[in-house]
Every structure is written in structure tokens, then in C-alpha cells.
Amino acid sequence: MATATETDAMRRAVALSARALGATAPNPVVGCVILDAAGEPAGEGWHRKAGGPHAEVHALAAAGERARGGTALVTLEPCNHTGRTGPCAQALIQAGVARVVYAVADPSPAAAGGGQTLRAAGVDVDSGLLAAEAEAVNTAWLTAVRKGRPHVRWKYAATLDGRIAAADGSSRWITSPQARADVHRLRAESDAVVVGSGTLLADDPQLAARGIDGATQPLRVVVDTRARISPGARVLDDTAPTLIAVAEDADTSHLPGVDTVALPYAKSGIGLEVTALLAELHARGVRSVLLEGGATLAGAFVAAGAVDTVTGYLAPVLLGAGPAVLAGAGISTIAQAFRLDVTDVERLGPDLRVTAVPTARQES
Numbered sequence: 001m002a003t004a005t006e007t008d009a010m011r012r013a014v015a016l017s018a019r020a021l022g023a024t025a026p027n028p029v030v031g032c033v034i035l036d037a038a039g040e041p042a043g044e045g046w047h048r049k050a051g052g053p054h055a056e057v058h059a060l061a062a063a064g065e066r067a068r069g070g071t072a073l074v075t076l077e078p079c080n081h082t083g084r085t086g087p088c089a090q091a092l093i094q095a096g097v098a099r100v101v102y103a104v105a106d107p108s109p110a111a112a113g114g115g116q117t118l119r120a121a122g123v124d125v126d127s128g129l130l131a132a133e134a135e136a137v138n139t140a141w142l143t144a145v146r147k148g149r150p151h152v153r154w155k156y157a158a159t160l161d162g163r164i165a166a167a168d169g170s171s172r173w174i175t176s177p178q179a180r181a182d183v184h185r186l187r188a189e190s191d192a193v194v195v196g197s198g199t200l201l202a203d204d205p206q207l208a209a210r211g212i213d214g215a216t217q218p219l220r221v222v223v224d225t226r227a228r229i230s231p232g233a234r235v236l237d238d239t240a241p242t243l244i245a246v247a248e249d250a251d252t253s254h255l256p257g258v259d260t261v262a263l264p265y266a267k268s269g270i271g272l273e274v275t276a277l278l279a280e281l282h283a284r285g286v287r288s289v290l291l292e293g294g295a296t297l298a299g300a301f302v303a304a305g306a307v308d309t310v311t312g313y314l315a316p317v318l319l320g321a322g323p324a325v326l327a328g329a330g331i332s333t334i335a336q337a338f339r340l341d342v343t344d345v346e347r348l349g350p351d352l353r354v355t356a357v358p359t360a361r362q363e364s
Contacts, residue, residue: 001126002126002129005035006101006129007129010073010130013031013033013073013074013134014031014075014134015031016031016055017030017031017055017137020046020047020048021288022188022191022288023048023049023216024048024049025050025141025286025288026050026141026287028047028138028142029047031075032044032058032059032072032074033059033072033073034060034062034066034072035070035071035073036063036067037068037069037070039071042062042063042064042070043062043064043066044058044062046058050285055074056074056088056091057091060091060092063095067095067097068097069097069098070099071099071100072092072101074101074103075102075104075138076104076134077102077105077112077127078091078114078118079106080113080114087114087117089113089115089117093118093121097123099124099125099126100118100123100126101125102127103129103133104134104135104138104142105127107142107145108145115127139309140191140287140288143287148282149275150192150287151287151289151309152291152306152307153186153289153291154291154302154310155183155186155290155291155311155312156311156313157174157312159174159314159317160315161318161319161320162324163320164295164323165323166319166321166322167321167322169202169322171202172203174317175315176348176350176351178349179348181211183313186311187215187290188216188218190218190288190289190290191219191285191286191287191289192218192219192220192221192288193219193220193221193289193290194290194292194297195207195221195223195292195294196224196293196297197223197224197229198296198297199293200222201228202294204234205234205235206234206235206239207220207240207292208239217240217241219240219242220240220241220243221244222235222245223271223277223293224246225246225247225250225272226246227246227247227252229244231254242259243259243261243284244259245260245272245280247262247263247265248263248264248265261280263276263280266300268303271296274300274303294323295325295328298327298329299326299329300329302326302330302331302338303328303329307358308357308358309355310357311353311354311355312353312356313352313353314351314352314354316350316351340357341357341360342354342355343355343356
């Protein structure tokens with residue numbers, strides 16, 4: 001049974017883990033706090049980038065000899081394998097830690113089993129403390145392990161009557177500077193940002209994360225079936241890496257030096273196969289995707305069952321006409337509605353940010 005001190009320490013570990021969102025792929029985000037034998041904070045750390053020391057190693061280094069006989073609070077079960085770094089379970093044993101409490105069990109076959117190794121070495125092990133909070137921060141990596149594809153967050157900005165642009169196509173700006181700044185935070189926390197050719201041709205976006213100190217720029221992905229992108233498009237600048245996904249028969253001769261991938265057409269005959277795109281991104285180490293593309297691309301992802309979180313920025317504006325938020329999602333009756341559970345509502349300036357996830361029934 002965890003103590004109040006351990007709960008506070010785990011809450012700190014969860015907050016530490018969030019500092020590395022967008023920077024650790026294909027690894028998880030993990031935080032760790034070490035309490036000494038007297039229950040006082042002795043060291044803390046978080047996994048900062050793939051290939052670097054894990055959270056436990058940072059925390060143990062900070063704690064030094066005070067770790068002996070102490071307790072480690074970790075947001076994810078300590079790893080049990082040797083990859084680019086050694087197994088954290090062994091590092092905790094060698095440091096003389098007497099107790100380990102982790103929030104979420106590691107579901108990856110290669111790294112799981114750390115808890116068992118610790119118990120076999122005589123370490124007191126407990127699990128499940130603040131599991132929901134730790135899982136929420138690490139949801140992208142956990143989704144990737146469990147589903148074999150990146151976690152997809154669909155983000156959109158719309159009026160209260162569900163329009164993403166006016167009837168003449170103009171859309172700048174529906175939402176406030178505060179909402180737009182929050183989108184850059186989401187980009188910085190994602191491994192890849194995905195848009196369609198319609199958004200590209202209409203807005204010529206750069207898709208970089210701006211105004212975020214120390215941000216790791218996400219991979220910019222354009223789903224451009226017929227390779228209509230201009231070599232001078234802003235998304236092809238050197239701010240961040242870019243991938244253009246095209247159809248297998250598309251002509252890309254006007255894009256020398258640009259990273260492109262040829263994918264099969266969707267079974268519907270419209271656009272590219274979403275599952276193939278996600279498989280390609282997963283193979284490239286992408287674990288979290290921010291889907292920013294327009295209504296048609298969003299509809300394709302919804303139809304493919306590949307939307308894990310929805311974040312809508314709603315402005316107190318009415319247009320009465322213009323393109324809707326979602327199109328071509330394969331929904332024709334109310335019985336087929338894509339139903340969601342709202343997990344968060346926050347006001348950003350004059351706007352509302354609503355976050356929701358598919359209902360348990362929708363997931364099943």
C-alpha cells in the first residue's frame with residue numbers, strides 16, 4: 001500500500017515524464033523520483049531522448065548513496081532488457097534500492113518483466129499507483145505498443161456551427177492567438193504532423209512548432225496522392241524533416257531530393273490507404289501523430305478507425321455556410337455515429353478547447 005509521501009513522489013514523476021513529450025520516440029516518456037530510507041526526496045530524473053539514459057538512471061545518479069535502502073517511484077515498469085542502454089531493473093538492484101513502485105506495467109514483450117526481476121532480487125515491488133495519470137501522459141507510446149501503429153490525435157479549429165472555413169474558403173483566423181499557441185504545443189509534443197494536399201494547396205502551411213523553447217520539431221507529413229506539391233512549398237523548408245506520401249503511380253520527378261513514400265490507394269478508391277501510411281510512420285519510429293489535415297483526410301482516418309483522441313478548438317463564431325469539420329467518414333445513419341467521451345474542456349482566450357476519446361463501445 002503506497003504512502004501519502006509515495007503518492008506525492010509519483011505525482012512528481014508523472015509531471016517529470018511529461019517534460020519529454022515529443023522527444024523520446026520510439027521510446028516512452030518516463031519519470032522517476034528516488035526517496036531515501038527516511039522517505040525524503042533524494043533524486044529525480046526523466047528520460048530525455050531515445051538512446052540516452054533512462055529516467056531511473058538519471059534519478060539514481062542524482063540520489064547517489066542516498067538511494068541505498070530507499071524507494072524508487074517510476075511511471076513505467078523498469079525495463080528488463082539491454083538495448084542502447086542497460087536494464088533499469090538491474091540498475092535499481094545494484095544501487096541497493098529497497099522498494100520500487102511503478103504506475104503502469106510495461107506491455108512491450110522486449111522490455112517487460114522488470115517487476116519480476118526486482119522481486120526475485122528481494123526488492124519490495126508495488127504497482128498501479130496513479131496509473132491513470134501516468135498512462136494519460138504516455139498514451140502515445142502505449143497505443144503504439146498495443147495497436148502496432150502510432151497514436152493519432154485529430155485536431156481541428158471550427159466555429160460553433162462546425163465550419164472550418166467560410167463559403168469563400170477563407171479561414172484565417174477562426175480561433176484566437178491563445179488557441180493557435182496551444183496548437184504549437186501539441187505539435188511540439190508530437191512525433192509527426194499530418195496534413196492533406198487540400199490543406200497544403202489552400203494554406204501553404206509550414207507545420208513547424210513555433211514559440212516552444214527547446215522543441216523537437218515533428219516530422220511534417222503531407223498526404224499528396226497525385227504529388228501536386230510545389231517544390232517551393234513552405235513545408236519543404238529546412239525547419240524540420242518532411243515526408244510526402246503519394247500514390248504508387250504518382251510522378252515525383254519534380255521533387256528531387258525530397259523524401260517521398262509510395263503507398264497503395266485506399267480501398268474506397270479515394271486517397272491513400274490510412275493503415276499503410278500509419279505502418280510507414282510506425283516503421284520510422286513515429287509513435288504520436290497530430291492529424292491537422294482537413295475534413296476529407298480526417299474522414300478517412302475516422303473511417304479507418306484510426307483516431308484515438310479528438311481535440312477541437314471551438315470559436316464563438318457563426319458562419320452559416322462553408323466546409324464542415326468532417327467529411328467522408330463512412331457515417332450515414334445515427335447508429336453509425338462516432339461517439340466520444342469528453343475528457344477535458346478548457347477555455348483559451350475566447351475559445352474552448354474540447355478533448356475527447358472514443359467511447360469504450362466505439363473501441364470494442
